[in-house]
Each structure stands twice: as C-alpha cells, then as structure tokens.
Amino acid sequence: MDPIRRCVQQLARLPGIGEKTAWRLTWWLLRADDELVTELSEAIGGLKEGVVECGTCCTIASSSPCSTCSDTRRDPALICVVERPQDVVAIEGSGDFRGFFHVLHGSLSPLDGIGPDQLRIRPLLARLDGVQEVILATDPDVEGDATALYLARVLKPLGLKVSRLAYGISVGTEIEYADRVSLMRALENRRPL
Ligand SMILES: [Zn+2]
Numbered sequence: 001m002d003p004i005r006r007c008v009q010q011l012a013r014l015p016g017i018g019e020k021t022a023w024r025l026t027w028w029l030l031r032a033d034d035e036l037v038t039e040l041s042e043a044i045g046g047l048k049e050g051v052v053e054c055g056t057c058c059t060i061a062s063s064s065p066c067s068t069c070s071d072t073r074r075d076p077a078l079i080c081v082v083e084r085p086q087d088v089v090a091i092e093g094s095g096d097f098r099g100f101f102h103v104l105h106g107s108l109s110p111l112d113g114i115g116p117d118q119l120r121i122r123p124l125l126a127r128l129d130g131v132q133e134v135i136l137a138t139d140p141d142v143e144g145d146a147t148a149l150y151l152a153r154v155l156k157p158l159g160l161k162v163s164r165l166a167y168g169i170s171v172g173t174e175i176e177y178a179d180r181v182s183l184m185r186a187l188e189n190r191r192p193l
Contacts, residue, residue: 056127058103058120059085068101075099077132081124081151083107083139086176091137094183107143108150116150125154133161135190139174140167152193163190
C-alpha cells in the first residue's frame with residue numbers, strides 16, 4: 001500500500017483522531033526531522049515490550065513488583081482501588097496519597113459481560129493482610145458505583161474500613177481527567193460505605 005495512505009489509515013485508528021486529523025499529522029510527519037519520526041516510531045514500537053502487569057497491584061509498569069509496590073515508605077494499612085492504571089497516575093499527581101494502589105482493569109458491567117471474575121478482584125482479596133482501610137476510587141458513574149457497592153459488600157464483613165471518594169466538583173468526570181485539587185479534596189473528604 002502507498003506509505004502515505006498506510007500512515008493515515010493507522011493514525012486514524014487511534015482514539016480521538018479522525019481521518020482529517022490523520023491526514024494532517026501524516027503531512028506534518030512527512031515534513032518533520034528524520035530523527036523525530038524515528039524516535040516516535042521506536043517509542044511506539046517498544047511500548048509493549050518493556051511493560052508487565054504488576055503481580056501485586058495489577059497496574060501496568062516496567063517491573064513487577066512495580067515502583068509503587070516496592071516503595072517501603074508507603075502506609076501498608078491503606079489501599080486505594082481504581083479502575084485503570086491511568087487513575088494511579090492521576091491520584092499520585094494529587095500529591096497527598098501515601099498508601100498503596102490496586103487496579104481492577106475495568107468496572108462491573110453485566111450487560112457487557114463484565115462480572116467480578118473479569119476484574120482483578122481476586123488478587124485484591126489475596127493482599128489484604130495488614131490492611132485496615134480500602135478506599136474505593138472507581139469512577140462516579142453507574143458501573144463505578146456498582147463496583148464500589150459490590151466491593152464494599154465483600155470487604156466489610158472482613159472487618160475492613162471501606163470508604164468511597166467524595167465526589168462533588170468532579171462528578172461525571174473520570175478519575176484520570178479530574179484535576180489535582182478536586183482529587184485531593186475527594187480523597188480528604190472520603191466517606192464510609
Ligand atoms: Zn504494583
């Protein structure tokens with residue numbers, strides 16, 4: 001296939017990039033420095049090779065255990081449960097959280113065939129030794145709420161304190177797109193479930 005059309009076709013498969021933008025990017029790349037284009041293609045090409053799923057928190061990282069799970073200055077009594085690896089980055093960016101994380105890789109959605117077994121719930125239950133509080137930081141939408149309620153029902157009988165992020169300003173936003181201050185407040189004002 002013609003290399004220009006091939007590039008457009010591949011770029012247009014990315015989220016948020018329509019055919020028009022794919023054309024614009026392709027023309028831009030054609031005029032860009034060789035070095036930039038090489039580095040970009042190498043970064044994309046090497047992306048999947050260097051990453052693994054952390055055997056403890058299930059996030060996507062360059063090592064297992066990941067750097068967060070290996071950080072001994074964190075509070076082992078506190079775990080924050082999120083839907084996606086990007087949410088870990090967002091909450092870390094809020095600067096205030098000093099516990100550990102657990103990534104579910106999605107939320108409960110029976111209509112899409114996603115039940116508890118499709119999420120990383122079992123690995124969560126396997127690492128609760130010494131944990132006192134679990135903060136449920138799933139998204140403030142129907143699936144995120146259902147997931148939080150399900151987990152609360154499983155975790156509370158184990159004698160754990162279970163809380164949910166206090167949403168307010170950030171209702172309707174996915175955690176990964178919430179701003180730093182909203183996330184900090186949501187963590188501070190978390191409420192028991
Ligand atoms: Zn980890």
